Amino acid sequence: MIGMRREKPDKNKILNFLRESSGTPYCDDCLSLETGVSSSDRVYRICRREWGKGKIVRGWGGKCAKCGKQKILNYVPERERSPIVVNQPVFLRNNF
Numbered sequence: 237m238i239g240m241r242r243e244k245p246d247k248n249k250i251l252n253f254l255r256e257s258s259g260t261p262y263c264d265d266c267l268s269l270e271t272g273v274s275s276s277d278r279v280y281r282i283c284r285r286e287w288g289k290g291k292i293v294r295g296w297g298g299k300c301a302k303c304g305k306q307k308i309l310n311y312v313p314e315r316e317r318s319p320i321v322v323n324q325p326v327f328l329r330n331n332f
């Protein structure tokens with residue numbers, strides 16, 4: 237459980253950032269840069285967990301909005317969807 241207390245604010249930074257730019261996909265590395273949460277390993281862990289909870293969408297299928305690389309991306313849909321739909325690791329939109 238060590239580290240949980242420090243991960244919570246980081247989790248909120250990431251979720252807030254993704255919500256503010258909803259519909260826009262970012263890779264773990266760019267999320268780390270944009271939110272100031274280091275390292276990308278921590279971003280990875282947080283995003284995996286939030287994806288598991290249905291808070292964000294995570295998966296392959298496009299390019300990062302910032303670095304343009306094809307990587308695993310994270311985003312929040314523009315409209316809240318049911319957790320079941322959000323959990324699908326597939327990009328349903330064709331905006332990238």
Ligand SMILES: [Zn+2]
Nearest residue numbers: 263266300303
């Ligand atoms: Zn990126």
